[in-house]
Amino acid sequence: MAQQQNNNPGFFDPKTLIAVGAVALIYFGWQTYLGKKYPDYNKPKPAQTQTADTAATPGATTTATSSSGSTIESKSETVTPVQEQSFSFSNDKVSFQISNHGMGLKNYTVNNYEDKSGGKIKLGGADNDGLYSMRLTGADKSLVFNLTEKAPGSYVGVAQVGGMTVTRELSFDAAKSSFTNTISISQPSEEIKKGFSILIPESIHDKGSHSFFMPSYDHQDFFVSHSDDKHETVNFSNSKENVTKDMPNTQLISVSSQYFAAAAMDKSDIIPEVKLTANIEKKTAQAEMVYKPVQLKEQMKFESLFYAGPKSIDMLKAVDPEMAHIIDFGFFGFIARPLLYVMKAFHTVVGNWGVAIILLTLAVRFVVLPFNIMSAKSMKAMQKVQPIIAGLREKYKDDAMRLNTEMMAVMKQHGANPMSGCLPMLLQIPIFFALYRVIGSSIELYNSPFILWITDLSAHDKFYVLPVSMAVFMYIQQKITPSTMDPTQAKIMQFMPLVFSIFMLQLPAGLTLYMVVSTLFGIVQQYLIMRDPTAKPAIKVVKAK
Numbered sequence: 001m002a003q004q005q006n007n008n009p010g011f012f013d014p015k016t017l018i019a020v021g022a023v024a025l026i027y028f029g030w031q032t033y034l035g036k037k038y039p040d041y042n043k044p045k046p047a048q049t050q051t052a053d054t055a056a057t058p059g060a061t062t063t064a065t066s067s068s069g070s071t072i073e074s075k076s077e078t079v080t081p082v083q084e085q086s087f088s089f090s091n092d093k094v095s096f097q098i099s100n101h102g103m104g105l106k107n108y109t110v111n112n113y114e115d116k117s118g119g120k121i122k123l124g125g126a127d128n129d130g131l132y133s134m135r136l137t138g139a140d141k142s143l144v145f146n147l148t149e150k151a152p153g154s155y156v157g158v159a160q161v162g163g164m165t166v167t168r169e170l171s172f173d174a175a176k177s178s179f180t181n182t183i184s185i186s187q188p189s190e191e192i193k194k195g196f197s198i199l200i201p202e203s204i205h206d207k208g209s210h211s212f213f214m215p216s217y218d219h220q221d222f223f224v225s226h227s228d229d230k231h232e233t234v235n236f237s238n239s240k241e242n243v244t245k246d247m248p249n250t251q252l253i254s255v256s257s258q259y260f261a262a263a264a265m266d267k268s269d270i271i272p273e274v275k276l277t278a279n280i281e282k283k284t285a286q287a288e289m290v291y292k293p294v295q296l297k298e299q300m301k302f303e304s305l306f307y308a309g310p311k312s313i314d315m316l317k318a319v320d321p322e323m324a325h326i327i328d329f330g331f332f333g334f335i336a337r338p339l340l341y342v343m344k345a346f347h348t349v350v351g352n353w354g355v356a357i358i359l360l361t362l363a364v365r366f367v368v369l370p371f372n373i374m375s376a377k378s379m380k381a382m383q384k385v386q387p388i389i390a391g392l393r394e395k396y397k398d399d400a401m402r403l404n405t406e407m408m409a410v411m412k413q414h415g416a417n418p419m420s421g422c423l424p425m426l427l428q429i430p431i432f433f434a435l436y437r438v439i440g441s442s443i444e445l446y447n448s449p450f451i452l453w454i455t456d457l458s459a460h461d462k463f464y465v466l467p468v469s470m471a472v473f474m475y476i477q478q479k480i481t482p483s484t485m486d487p488t489q490a491k492i493m494q495f496m497p498l499v500f501s502i503f504m505l506q507l508p509a510g511l512t513l514y515m516v517v518s519t520l521f522g523i524v525q526q527y528l529i530m531r532d533p534t535a536k537p538a539i540k541v542v543k544a545k
Helices: 014-037 190-194 313-319 321-326 333-350 353-367 369-395 400-414 422-441 465-480 487-493 496-503 509-530
Strands: 054-058 062-065 071-074 077-081 086-090 094-099 105-114 120-123 134-136 146-151 154-161 164-173 178-186 196-203 221-226 231-235 243-247 250-256 260-266 273-279 284-291 299-310
Touching (some): 105 260, 105 299, 134 190, 196 260, 221 243, 221 273, 231 243, 250 273, 333 422, 353 369, 353 422, 353 509, 369 400, 369 509, 465 509
Antiparallel strands (some): 062 071, 094 105, 105 120, 134 196, 146 154, 154 164, 164 178, 243 273, 260 299, 273 284
């Protein structure tokens, strides 16, 4: 049988290979052309998410992707793009724009204050959805609302997340410069158990000085008030590392600078958590009030108060008495607050905050004057008995018990008590730190002039007259004050006026004014005590044998 000839060409036939190569060349050439002409042609199209990019209108099926990745469908809704909506508000105190993206407040400006360069005070940072924007936990963007303006400063937004409806009402109280915030959730889904957040973003400002010897008084911090009435302050402006901190059971949070703050206070049945973050490299900080409802109801309601503006104790108390705690007076706040009201009372009389500081300083010095006089007289007596004590040390150097007995007898006879100088010091330390906080943190002194070259009591003395005066007065006070120190210690103490003066160069002029007046008062007090005509020279005790 003849062998059958195979006329079908094989795959590796030259003509076949040429055809395959031509097709591949044309295909890849076409793909390259499309890639250059349409750069996004081959990129995957993102899934539409109702919470960020779409809004629902009745009529057809809506498909949305939840934060967990599951798909939610609703046959009574249709997806239509949501354009960004915003409304503007302005009065003599504040101005802002409210966006439907989270119903956050953008370009929030404090109109009745200026910064040190003459610009407006802005709160909330930039490049975000604004102050008090609302975001579902796990979402990259804020919740998008259909926003309407009921009246200037009063807004209502509605967002649909699957079958869940979120309604948010935000109303501005012009008299208090505060906001009431109400969030209502109807037919909540399991997704809401993960929580939602109210955000307070802020930019980290550059400090005026980083020098150890000339530190800047400016600072930025988080303030957190817990439901058990405990308060905590986290300074992020001085931090060299990023800050990440979670805190449960929180009633009040704020992001503050030295004189201004943005705060949120919970008024709901569900106690929120707080998440604090600060990125030092990106110069951004954010406080986040997180609500995580455990039990779901058909209708859920969350209420809170917002305040963004100057840290005025009167304005904060008008919003809510608890909100006044965002002014950090430190450990001696119970002393600082009365002193602040005394200073404000002086201002109502004299009309000048610099004069009010002087009067407050004098009032404090007169209060502690009896203790200072007692201390000064005792130190003067100690100085007089030093020669006698030196003789006793030499005479009884081998008998410590006899030496102590003789020394006590000498000091008792002349009214010298080495411990008497401690009591006035213990009394003045808390008052000093309280005054330091009051004068250094009072918005009332912000951009307030005193006299001549001192045009802002919250800024440093630009000609350094007060720090230099402080050094001179402190040196004079040292020279006229009796001392029991040895010569080496006395020489070291002579440099203290210079050191104090250097540290005061960048302090607010109001603080420096307080220290100068207090030191000058001390000089006059010491001079009058040294001229006391009733003082008698020390005499040696002679014991009968």
